Amino acid sequence: MNAKRFxxxxxxxxxxxxxxxxxxxxxxxxxxxxxxxxxxxxxxxDVEPETLDPRxxxxxxxxxxxxxxxxxxxxxxxxxxxxxxLAESWENPDELTWIFKLRQGVKFHDGSDFDAEDxxxxxxTIRDPEFGAVYAANYASISEVVVEDPxxxxxxxxxxxxPLLVYNMTLPIVPAEADxxxxxxxxxxxxxxxxxxxxxxxxxxxxxxxxxxxxxxxxTQNLVFHIVPENATRVAALEAGDVDLVxxxxxxxxxxxxxxxxxxxxxxxxxxxxxxxxFNHNVELLKDxxxxxxxxxxxxxxxxxxxxxxxxxxPGVSVLLPTxxxxxxxVTGFPYDPEKAKALFKEAGWEDSDGDGILDKDGNKxxxxxxxxxxxxxxxxxxxxxQNTFTSAGVDAQVKIGEWPSFIDDxxxxxxxxxxxxxxxxxxxxxxLFTYLRSTSPSNWGGYSSAEFDSLVEQARxxxxxxxxxxLYQKAAQINNDEVMHDVMVYQGYVAIHSAKMEGFTxxxxxxxxxxxxxTVQD
Amino acid sequence: xxxYIFKRxxxxxxxxxxxxxxxxxxIRLIPGDPALALxxxxxxxxxxxxxxxxxxxxxxxxxxxxxxxxxxFTLNFGESIVQHKPVMEIIGSSFPATLELAVAAIIVSLxxxxxxxxxxxxxxxxxxxxxxxxxxxxxxxxxxFWIGLLLILAFSLKLQWLPSFGRGEPLAEAVGALFATGSAxxxxxxxxxxxxxxxxxxxxxxxxxSRMIRSTMxxxxxxxxxxxxxxxxxxxxxxxxxxxxRNALLPVVTTVGLQFGSLLGGAIxxxxxxxxxxxxxxxxxxxxxRDFPLVQGGVICVAVAFATLxxxxxxxxxxxxPKLRA
Numbered sequence: 024m025n026a027k028r029f030x031x032x033x034x035x036x037x038x039x040x041x042x043x044x045x046x047x048x049x050x051x052x053x054x055x056x057x058x059x060x061x062x063x064x065x066x067x068x069d070v071e072p073e074t075l076d077p078r079x080x081x082x083x084x085x086x087x088x089x090x091x092x093x094x095x096x097x098x099x100x101x102x103x104x105x106x107x108x109l110a111e112s113w114e115n116p117d118e119l120t121w122i123f124k125l126r127q128g129v130k131f132h133d134g135s136d137f138d139a140e141d142x143x144x145x146x147x148t149i150r151d152p153e154f155g156a157v158y159a160a161n162y163a164s165i166s167e168v169v170v171e172d173p174x175x176x177x178x179x180x181x182x183x184x185x186p187l188l189v190y191n192m193t194l195p196i197v198p199a200e201a202d203x204x205x206x207x208x209x210x211x212x213x214x215x216x217x218x219x220x221x222x223x224x225x226x227x228x229x230x231x232x233x234x235x236x237x238x239x240x241x242x243t244q245n246l247v248f249h250i251v252p253e254n255a256t257r258v259a260a261l262e263a264g265d266v267d268l269v270x271x272x273x274x275x276x277x278x279x280x281x282x283x284x285x286x287x288x289x290x291x292x293x294x295x296x297x298x299x300x301x302f303n304h305n306v307e308l309l310k311d312x313x314x315x316x317x318x319x320x321x322x323x324x325x326x327x328x329x330x331x332x333x334x335x336x337x338p339g340v341s342v343l344l345p346t347x348x349x350x351x352x353x354v355t356g357f358p359y360d361p362e363k364a365k366a367l368f369k370e371a372g373w374e375d376s377d378g379d380g381i382l383d384k385d386g387n388k389x390x391x392x393x394x395x396x397x398x399x400x401x402x403x404x405x406x407x408x409x410q411n412t413f414t415s416a417g418v419d420a421q422v423k424i425g426e427w428p429s430f431i432d433d434x435x436x437x438x439x440x441x442x443x444x445x446x447x448x449x450x451x452x453x454x455x456l457f458t459y460l461r462s463t464s465p466s467n468w469g470g471y472s473s474a475e476f477d478s479l480v481e482q483a484r485x486x487x488x489x490x491x492x493x494x495l496y497q498k499a500a501q502i503n504n505d506e507v508m509h510d511v512m513v514y515q516g517y518v519a520i521h522s523a524k525m526e527g528f529t530x531x532x533x534x535x536x537x538x539x540x541x542x543t544v545q546d
Numbered sequence: 547x548x549x550y551i552f553k554r555x556x557x558x559x560x561x562x563x564x565x566x567x568x569x570x571x572x573i574r575l576i577p578g579d580p581a582l583a584l585x586x587x588x589x590x591x592x593x594x595x596x597x598x599x600x601x602x603x604x605x606x607x608x609x610x611x612x613x614x615x616x617x618x619f620t621l622n623f624g625e626s627i628v629q630h631k632p633v634m635e636i637i638g639s640s641f642p643a644t645l646e647l648a649v650a651a652i653i654v655s656l657x658x659x660x661x662x663x664x665x666x667x668x669x670x671x672x673x674x675x676x677x678x679x680x681x682x683x684x685x686x687x688x689x690x691f692w693i694g695l696l697l698i699l700a701f702s703l704k705l706q707w708l709p710s711f712g713r714g715e716p717l718a719e720a721v722g723a724l725f726a727t728g729s730a731x732x733x734x735x736x737x738x739x740x741x742x743x744x745x746x747x748x749x750x751x752x753x754x755x756s757r758m759i760r761s762t763m764x765x766x767x768x769x770x771x772x773x774x775x776x777x778x779x780x781x782x783x784x785x786x787x788x789x790x791x792r793n794a795l796l797p798v799v800t801t802v803g804l805q806f807g808s809l810l811g812g813a814i815x816x817x818x819x820x821x822x823x824x825x826x827x828x829x830x831x832x833x834x835x836r837d838f839p840l841v842q843g844g845v846i847c848v849a850v851a852f853a854t855l856x857x858x859x860x861x862x863x864x865x866x867x868p869k870l871r872a
Contacts, residue, residue: 071831073628081586152596157585160593208630224639225823226713251711251821255695260710263702398834428578428836435582458588465590 061544063245064525066536067257067266071225071250076208077195078149081157083448087536088228088248092132093195093213096123096142097188101531103295103346103450105188109137109196109214115487118183123192125174129237131198132218139170144199146178162191183485185492186451216241216540225250241540242527261287261520267544268521268528272401275333281520290530291335293346294517296447297455298339298405300393300510305470306440308391315507317367318391318441319357321412326359328513331404335518339511341500342455346532348489349452349496356504356511361416368417375417382417390419395443396430405512406443435468442469445515448533452496456480460508471508547864554860558853565849566618566842570611573833573841580627580836601627603838614842623846624839626832633843636828641847644824646717647747647816648809650740652802654748655755662752663759667767668786678756685753694746694819701742711821714739743820747813751805758801762794769793795866803859810855811848 072085077093080086096110107113110123129137146168149156164184169177180187196214201207211219216238217230228248232241249266251257258277260266271294281287300322302309309315324338340356343349368374373382373389382389391413395406406422413420425433434442446455457480458464462472476499483495503509519530527541581597582589589597598604602613617624623633666678702710714720714736723732766772767790775789776782814826825844832840 074630079630081584155597155600158588160588160590223823224636225643225827226821249712249821250823252827253819253821256698256711256819256821259695259698259703263698263706263710265702265710265712425577427834428580428583429576431582431587432578435587466587 059546060243061267061546062243063247064243064268064539064542064544065266066246066248066539067251067260067269068248069252069254069257069270069272071252072228074208075211075219075222075228076201077197077211078145078154078156079208083534087534089195089211089213090215090535090537091217091230091246091539092211092215092219093197094129094215095193095195096125097192098537099189099193099450099533099535101529103189103348103532105192109142110192113188118485118487119180121178121180121187122171123176123178125176126237127174129214130235131214132212132233133198135198135200137196137198137214138173139176140173140199141196142176143168143170144201145194145196148202149194162194165191183487185484185487186453189450190454217246239540242543246539258520261522264522267525268519268542270519270534271517272399273518273520275331275335278335278518278520279333286523287520288523288525290519290521292517292530292532293337293344294447294515295344295346295449295533296445296515297342297344297449297511298336298402298443298445298513298515300409300512301434301439301442301444301469302507302509303437303439303441303469304472304508305437308389309440311371312507313367313371314373315510316357317364317371318413318418319507319510320360320364320367321416321418322357322409322510322512323359323412324357324512327405327408331401331408332513332516335516337514337516339513342460342503342509342511343452343496343500344449344514347449347452349493349500351493351497351500354497354500354504357507359412361412364416380417381419388419389417390421392421392423392440393443394423394425394430394433394439394441396425396427398427399445402443402445409441409443435466437468437470443512447515450533452492453480453484456496456499456503457484460503469508471506473502473506473508476502476506476508551857551861554857558850558857561853562846562849566615566846567611569842569845570614571607573836573838574607578836580838583834583836584627601838618846623843626840627837628832628835629837629840633839636840637825637843637847640823640825640828641851642716642718643713643822644810644813644817644826645851646713646740647743647813647822647824648806650744651747651751651809651813652806654744655751655805656802658748658752659755659759663756664763664786664791666756667760667763670764675760679760682753682756682760685749686757688749690746690750691815691819693749694743694816697742697746698819708742709739710742712739713822743816743822746819747809747816751802751809754805755798755801758798759794762797763790766790766794792866796863799859799862799866803855803862807852807855810851811845 068084068087070082070084072080072088073082074080075085075089077089080089094109096108097105098108100106109126109129111126113121113123115121125139125142131137146162146165148154150159150162150165152159164180164182164187165178166181167179169179171177198212201212204212209222214237216233216236218233220229220231222228227250230246232244234240251260254273257269258273261269278289282289302315304310328334328336328338337345341354343351343354368382372384375382377383393406393409395402397403403424406424410420410422433439446459449455459466460471461467461477461480463477479495479499483492486492517530517532517534521528522544524545526543527538529538531537580601580603581594585593585597602610625632626636629636662678662682666675669675698710701708715723715732717736720733720736724730772785772789775785811826813824814830816822817824817827825848829841829844832844
């Protein structure tokens, strides 16, 4: 065989091999969709869920998967308002009692009926220290769950807790028999629009439409979540048509490129998280409020949002999110202002007395370390950019980068000066202000302390009137800025990119994917 | 021979034990608290303490080590802190994927490297030699991450010939399906998905192995017995393949063995780029989560595989070189 003929055979073989599978017959379409729609939605997920037991889960990936399989008493809509789901209605006769009327005729995927016992079991187990739920402490305000009748359940609280609906009642309900089922955390059973089929670890999770779903049935028969950790591969898979939907984290360059491509729809919206510079108030240098404020004025938030994040995220102003009902324009932050920073440093006694370009005081150089972690490229870029603007203002700034467990171990022990990290899922301001910034909170690692701030956030979680709560949070946010407790640098955006052939998908600021049940993709 | 194999198997035990102890302490000495990594930043000190006690991390290191060694002697590698599953089950589902990829990558390496290496030695200082070695140099210089992305861009995105990521049915199961049902579709799908990651990993190995073959072949081709064979009038093809190549194989087998061993534990980059569900990704994720039992179990598994591979390489030496059989 001569070389040319061999090359010809080889190429033909490769083509035949590469085309194998392309001509497979399509599997039957869903009952709800037929004809020109695909029978499978392929989703590119960045991180694999750790467990699919909603009570043990702690990551948004798990939420994205089990929210297709399970329902909760209450859902949070795109406007972040609680709406009925398995609970048809609820009442709050006094500040310590919540009564939920449950939907009747709902069945779990194994055919058993959903009732109040399932709700009680779900909430009793997540609060049980022996069960080992990661977020058990978030349910601490619930003291008892009482079954009034099969379709009425009463929650008795130990103290008033305003975010109860949006944080606690969104817990997916599992069957009362869940803990007797072998491998429930690998193969969850719920009442949701999709029935879980298989989890192939490190590879994919598959589910199919629930024909007996109590609500509007899923429009596409099969749903497959593919675990694709590498951002570049996830985007390439979308472009190659191997997946129909991908989401952040994605590089700003990829997002901008696909925004120009008519084959894709890029949904960009404000997320529910922040990137922050957390000051350690126990460090001698940072005990001086003027120094903290000067450093905050040296963080160029506008450039970070426009250049590092390519306009996808917004410059930060306060600990309240612009999308929140608690937001107010009256709370002012720290715009980039090197002149003001210089004046504040001078007022605090820091000047370049020896002309070496570094500010000093009593013979000591103004040195500060910015600490962040490897798992987030954007935060590393932010830390480096901070170093740049700090240095040009005469601050000897160093960047320290650790991997996440080392970083959080150090930060939680107070071994840091300025830590750059994020907060997510801030549906209610209580999450950040009460849990992290209150002086007695175990997660207040930087030692911020303001009696007035504490009083405001403690009061705000106990009243139900949202406009009253908003006023309290706005006051607390202003105190946070006046005292420079933390500096919010950028509000996180959320981006989902899908094929232009996909219809019915609505992005959610929290990154939830409940609308996948309405999604279809043209063939 | 049997005695030799038995002796070599016995030698694996202290190696694995040593690695177990080193990994046990290393993972505990790096900063990072598994309870904090598990519970996250919202956890209270009470919850953290309770979790440490539940995981047995409140005991002294020596007590923890003694308990762990006791358990692994009964082949109980514990349960993953994060996944709440037996470690052996997780490894059992991910190691075959890595093995499959490593074998495919080595096949790609050899298919490319052997002809290139032999050709460039036989045609030393010719254009064929320069071109082969240029590609060998290129292969060793290009980062595997970059090769992977280029392959995806070319074959998945532009040409749309091959899938961009993921693994099909395990090859063994796909072959089983072929015999059981007569359907070749699962096998073809598995092979199509295997091709890009195997090529991206194999290119680097090919570069290394072809350079090794070239240099050892050059040495052998210059030796007395090759000159004698040629003087006897043996055909050049036979001289090259039987007399020279076989004798040049020993160092090549060592390189291939080492390359294969490193692929078993170190294909993490390729596994990540192609979303290949192998053990490299499992171990690295476990390190980031401070999932001690899974890190320990994963490393022990890779160590045992590496030691077994070394044994096989040594046995292969004996097959290739009769002098070593004594």
